[in-house]
Amino acid sequence: MADERELHIEVPALTRVEGEGALEIGVAAGRIRALRLRIYEPPRLFERLLEGRTFEEVPDLVARICGICPVAYQMSAVHAFEALFGCDPGPWVRRMRRVLYCGEWIQSHSLHIHLLAAPDFLGCDSVVELSRRAPEAVRRGLALQALGNDLIALFGGRSVHPVGVRVGGFHAAPGADAVAALRARLADAVPEAEALVAWTASLDRPAAPADAPPLRCLALRHPEEYPMNDGGLASTEGHAFAFDGFERHVAERQVPHSTALHALLDGAPYLTGPVARLNLNHERLHPVARAALARTGLALPVRSLHDAIVVRAVEVLHAVAEAADLLDGYEVPERPFAEPAPRAGVAVWATEAPRGVLWHRYEVAGDGTVRAARIVPPTSQNQAHIEQDLRASLEALGLDRDPDTLRAAAERVVRNYDPCISCATHFLRVTVRGVP
């Protein structure tokens, strides 16, 4: 029988993802017997190299964990230290941090949509090929990506490892002229981002099976804002807890099919990232983004990760519109930071990186020296969910399909999560070699 065959599907190097990973799927007797999203990037041991460093050095060091979301690492770190030190940077810093974070969401999501994900939907291998088939969409995407990069550079000089962030605020405030120029570009980009939402919604996406269970989501939630760098954690299962409750609910456990430890929320896989954020916070979207989402007809809560490309586009629009609002009436402050006064204790915070909840915990000595660090990036939280999704998706597709079809479908499922293996590698407690 066709479905009784033994099959080993291997993707030795995943393409169009951040960082380097592989996929191994073993099929026997019509069932998936083994499934591993394998990480072979070498560990960089970041948690160790932070030990002995002072809090002032941490924002520049943790940025180096990820070239795609350095702002997220800087944000979780500075908020953690400020919470411990009782340092309140005030409303100007708070607003400008959201603008900076908007820049990273715009940049990271635009890069993922156009360079990594969209080629799957239009049957090509790369953005180069895509630019011949959909030149207008690629032009618009690259322009939005550049806008995100320029927004980050406004505060930090460059978009990869920006240098403007410090505990307490910013090293310097951007000048009013530079802000006015970017504010105008953001306003002009709102219709472009609306067109992006409509374009992603027009792409042919596999539907979730009618009997697909609702996604188990974890995201930040704030009383008024679409969540970014403040609030608490909430889940679709009814959880609501502060950042320091993370370790009580999220544990890394060994699972039978893999030697990798997976992050589980009260014992089960869960999703973090744009789809989780939207499902838990769609009523907090900027009105412009909420209207564009409604026009797509996408049913809420989102049940399929194939719709993540639309959700990312909605978040791009939200970030463009919110950043434009926040820069309205901009004034250069007297001083762009509050002076932090270190004290001993445990510094804990989480923010919403483009890929989801990014949780930091530092044990700090009285002089502000880091004694121990623990960082849980979104991709390690999503890994168990990715594997669960792969199993369900491939079995629904039919394991009797030819290996190339199964391989392509599997890669596409992985890409829907926009995994950042570079981030995950440094913390994921994975088997780098010797997978049995």
Place this chain on the structure above:
Amino acid sequence: MDRREPGAGFSDGAARLRVAVHKFGSCDGCQLAFLNAGPALLALAEAVELVHFLEAGLDDPDARVDVAFVEGSIGTSEEAERIRAVRERARVLVAIGACATTGGVQALRNLADAGGWVARTYPEPDRVHVLPESAPVRAHVAVDLELAGCPVTTRAVTETVASLLRGALPAPRHEKLCLECKRAGLACVMVSRGEPCLGPVTAAGCGALCPGLGRGCYGCFGPSELPEAGALAARLRALGLDAAAVRRRLLAIHAGVPAFQQAALRQVGEEDGDGR
């Protein structure tokens, strides 16, 4: 090996310059010099034949190429093997960014007990095979050009491609950040405000971003020509930094640089210093 002298030209035949981008131990940030280039990325894809670049969707690691750009440091025995294969298949190898040129921030483990670090990070440390040192590419294979920076700039990689298209390797640039700062018309943050700054020992190339924001340089672009790290360390001490602070400052993004290590260790020797 199909390798020729760097700069010997690529004009033979009608074929376009074949280019690969490889990643080793790193944050992915230097590949963004390509992926964040916008329309320049599409122009590059027209001007050259991109044959391998995993993140961009191109998967042909074993292809022979004219130019291989390499991001990341060499930190495992698998990586040591892989970089040899990359070298054998490339006429010109260009190391890009801090990790590939000095071992990067993860070279801090070179000064620590790397085995102990692994044991405290992974429950099954025996399965994690890291070499004791995070090394620059040049420690394993011959490198034709190094482009510094954490991250490398889009301008540096596109200038390099433009130069290679004309058959020449660009001249290496190692002038000090101070010169870039002067050209930008910035007041010296160390002289005028007493801000500790690594500019006098750091290569130019970033655009003097930190002094432009009023803060001292922390060394993203690695060692400049003739880095007088010992003299700078003495100056930093005179500004009031203790030995441990000077050491931390010198040993951060480019902890693998011998000149920085020597100056940092001398600091500890001169004071009882706690070593970090």
